[in-house]
Amino acid sequence: xxxxxxxxxxxxxxxxxxxxxxxxxxxxxxxxxxxxxxxxxxxxxxxxxxxxxxxxxxxxxxxxxxxxxxxxxxxx
Numbered sequence: 001x002x003x004x005x006x007x008x009x010x011x012x013x014x015x016x017x018x019x020x021x022x023x024x025x026x027x028x029x030x031x032x033x034x035x036x037x038x039x040x041x042x043x044x045x046x047x048x049x050x051x052x053x054x055x056x057x058x059x060x061x062x063x064x065x066x067x068x069x070x071x072x073x074x075x076x
Contacts, residue, residue: 018055
């Protein structure tokens with residue numbers, strides 16, 4: 001990684017959590033999605049709603065390992 005990129009990452013990690021989340025969202029949006037195409041307005045609205053719920057603390061977050069374990073066991 002270039003020293004410029006390392007400096008940007010270092011400075012970004014010092015930002016408050018909400019600002020880092022916003023920055024991460026913008027960086028991910030900037031990636032070329034290629035064949036995936038644009039998200040529908042409904043999906044964009046749903047994503048924004050879920051992000052808002054997480055930020056407000058009203059979403060029930062689940063541990064990914066537990067979710068995958070439950071999903072795999074339901075396949076057996």
